[in-house]
Amino acid sequence: MSEEFDFRHWSHHAADWSADYLESIGERAVRPTVRPGAVAEQIDDHAPESGEPMGTIFEDFENIIPDSMTHWQHPRFFAYFQSNASPAAQLAEQLATAFASQCMLWQTSPAATELEMKMVDWLRQAVDLPAEFKGSFQDSASSSTLCAILTMREIALDFRGNQEGLFSKAPLRVYASGRTHSSIDKAMWIAGLGQDNLVKIPTGDGPLYPMNANALRAAIKTDRESGYTPAGIIICVGGTSVGATDNVAEICAIAREEGIYTHLDAAWAGSAMICPEFRHLWEGAELADSIVLNPHKWLGVPVECSLHLVRNPETLVRTMAIQPEYLKTHGKDGIVNFSEWSVQLGRRFRALKVWFMLRFYGLENLRNRIRNHVSWSQGLAENLSVSPGFEIVSEPVLSLFSFRHVVDDGRDLDQHNLNLVNAINDDGRIYLTQTSHDGKTAIRFVAGQFDMREEDVNIAFEAITEVAHSLG
Numbered sequence: 001m002s003e004e005f006d007f008r009h010w011s012h013h014a015a016d017w018s019a020d021y022l023e024s025i026g027e028r029a030v031r032p033t034v035r036p037g038a039v040a041e042q043i044d045d046h047a048p049e050s051g052e053p054m055g056t057i058f059e060d061f062e063n064i065i066p067d068s069m070t071h072w073q074h075p076r077f078f079a080y081f082q083s084n085a086s087p088a089a090q091l092a093e094q095l096a097t098a099f100a101s102q103c104m105l106w107q108t109s110p111a112a113t114e115l116e117m118k119m120v121d122w123l124r125q126a127v128d129l130p131a132e133f134k135g136s137f138q139d140s141a142s143s144s145t146l147c148a149i150l151t152m153r154e155i156a157l158d159f160r161g162n163q164e165g166l167f168s169k170a171p172l173r174v175y176a177s178g179r180t181h182s183s184i185d186k187a188m189w190i191a192g193l194g195q196d197n198l199v200k201i202p203t204g205d206g207p208l209y210p211m212n213a214n215a216l217r218a219a220i221k222t223d224r225e226s227g228y229t230p231a232g233i234i235i236c237v238g239g240t241s242v243g244a245t246d247n248v249a250e251i252c253a254i255a256r257e258e259g260i261y262t263h264l265d266a267a268w269a270g271s272a273m274i275c276p277e278f279r280h281l282w283e284g285a286e287l288a289d290s291i292v293l294n295p296h297k298w299l300g301v302p303v304e305c306s307l308h309l310v311r312n313p314e315t316l317v318r319t320m321a322i323q324p325e326y327l328k329t330h331g332k333d334g335i336v337n338f339s340e341w342s343v344q345l346g347r348r349f350r351a352l353k354v355w356f357m358l359r360f361y362g363l364e365n366l367r368n369r370i371r372n373h374v375s376w377s378q379g380l381a382e383n384l385s386v387s388p389g390f391e392i393v394s395e396p397v398l399s400l401f402s403f404r405h406v407v408d409d410g411r412d413l414d415q416h417n418l419n420l421v422n423a424i425n426d427d428g429r430i431y432l433t434q435t436s437h438d439g440k441t442a443i444r445f446v447a448g449q450f451d452m453r454e455e456d457v458n459i460a461f462e463a464i465t466e467v468a469h470s471l472g
């Protein structure tokens with residue numbers, strides 16, 4: 001029962017546990033070798049009728065959970081894109097949980113709302129976008145992108161879609177390269193626009209695989225002639241599979257000629273834009289109508305923290321604001337209510353962790369981490385490219401590249417590389433994921449864990465080459 005719960009004691013205990021966990025995390029296998037169902041078997045089938053002592057609960061936590069987790073804060077996590085939780089930001093998360101505030105309206109969380117406005121603006125300046133961009137912290141890039149696609153939809157329908165529905169309207173079309181993230185496809189489903197109306201434009205050559213601008217123009221023209229309504233373009237910078245990056249300025253220029261909305265998905269690569277030398281990758285970003293980047297991927301802010309920036313908040317808010325009587329904040333007009341910028345009504349206090357993190361580390365420290373990740377990853381790509389049996393499949397884009405191991409004994413190379421990535425992950429020293437690139441199975445490598453060191457990349461080289469040789 002809560003009045004008997006010694007919150008102070010157990011909070012300290014949890015803090016100690018977390019510090020010990022993070023200090024020794026490098027000694028763990030990055031990905032557990034746990035069989036499906038093994039955890040569920042250890043959990044009771046029903047909730048207890050009466051409460052149990054926290055000591056028992058904590059003991060079960062220690063016995064059941066950590067060894068069956070994939071350790072995303074491990075310095076040798078090189079899979080997917082990293083999900084970072086810098087210790088300074090973890091502290092803010094604890095405090096935000098203590099408030100457990102719903103940051104939906106200014107009046108339900110004045111400090112959270114005003115801090116969010118400031119932190120959005122700090123990050124906007126850090127990535128060098130113009131002051132007209134305003135934004136909010138959403139839970140995920142998937143949600144930010146959904147809001148952008150809903151905004152495209154409403155603009156194209158003269159803001160009648162929410163009221164009238166989509167029936168009997170000419171289909172709206174959205175354009176993206178074939179190398180964008182699946183969250184775009186999903187947003188098309190949820191927005192009621194349909195997969196078939198996401199027009200995938202072919203891409204040019206590597207290393208950036210940009211959307212073909214002439215093909216985009218032609219697709220828009222054909223669609224108009226066929227009675228469709230072009231509504232928006234999704235621009236990709238740093239795609240998930242091989243870092244595909246569109247030519248932002250060129251695509252935005254076409255969008256302006258055509259009068260259609262643009263959303264720039266830089267969920268991963270956007271964090272690197274705090275470094276001036278990487279900004280060429282999204283040159284022209286200031287021309288986009290909407291931009292998403294995830295501080296929870298590469299800036300050390302724990303999930304969930306996706307920065308959604310828009311050049312004109314008016315169209316977003318007109319799309320997303322719904323105000324039943326009990327949510328109206330009479331007399332407070334002109335004040336930002338962030339629930340009107342997103343799907344969620346109740347929202348976490350996300351700005352606190354950004355504030356702690358940016359102040360404790362400072363931008364220069366964060367830039368140096370990202371620069372190191374990029375140069376260490378590129379060094380590994382070079383080392384692998386001159387190692388017998390290895391070939392680079394996609395050249396590095398920032399800290400992401402892909403490779404494969406080639407044997408000439410007639411083995412199926414796709415299967416061989418799947419076996420290799422599984423064997424590497426079972427080895428435990430590092431964790432990688434595979435992708436399919438131009439019909440070939442390749443192994444992705446991405447550096448970006450907050451506290452990783454160069455020696456972690458050296459260990460990756462050893463693990464990859466040793467395991468490959470053991471497979472022959």
Ligand SMILES: *Cc1c(COP(=O)(O)O)cnc(C)c1O
Binds near residue numbers: 139140181183268294
């Ligand atoms: C990770 C990623 C996403 C999805 O991000 P969530 O926050 O998990 O929804 C979308 N686009 C790109 C390019 C990504 O790298």
